Amino acid sequence: MEYVHLVVELTIGFAALFLMTKILGKTQFAQITPFDFISALILGEMVGNAIFDEDVTIWKVLFAILVWAILIYSIEVLSQKVQNTRGFLEGRPSIVINKGKIDYNALKKNKLDLNQLQTLAREKGCFSLNEIQYAILETDGSISVLPKHKYGMPTNEDLNIPYKPVQLPVPVILDGQLEKNNLHEAGFDELWLQNQLSSQGITQYQDVLYAEWRGDEGQLYITTY
Missing domain, CATH: 3.30.240.20 (bsu07140 like domains)
Structure with missing residues (x-):
């Protein structure tokens, strides 16, 4: 009977978290903000308490999830409606390479070392930091790269390739x-x-x-x- 009760609690907890995620329209894990990460930790702890702590019933956890979902939704709406709150809640992109020069202060501010910057650059196909004109550290921890002109990929127009409509497969x-x-x-x-x-x-x-x-x-x- 104890195992049946555990299965029921797990199922209800999973369903509640899944429903909340669908309603809030969360992004994929590679795009989560620090606030999203904290939310995931707290919600996981709530469900864990319901499973292993006999004093905490699943209904209390469902109530806590509901309250937490309302708070998250309110903050999401606030960040969409009030632009000044986005930087605090979601973070701001930071230019770590500006006009071909590495910005050491920006790296230090974002707790990013050169080895990590090189790794992120390689993921974008840049194996030398000298090839980069601008690099922006995004709020999800990835970087967006604009290569220097001589390292940029030629376009169809540069190669005089005739225009051809592109369709989705x-x-x-x-x-x-x-x-x-x-x-x-x-x-x-x-x-x-x-x-x-x-x-x-x-x-x-x-x-x-x-x-x-x-x-x-x-x-x-x-x-x-």
């Missing part, structure tokens, strides 16, 4: 399952797709790991298991 089969809505959005039906698969010796959707229609190329790309 449309996945029509995922993990062996037909994506009907996507197929119809691409302007095709199942008969067309089956003919395309048959031309490559494929008889059923379950044999296809991934299939994608590229409208700008007029071609269906198929990957089997």
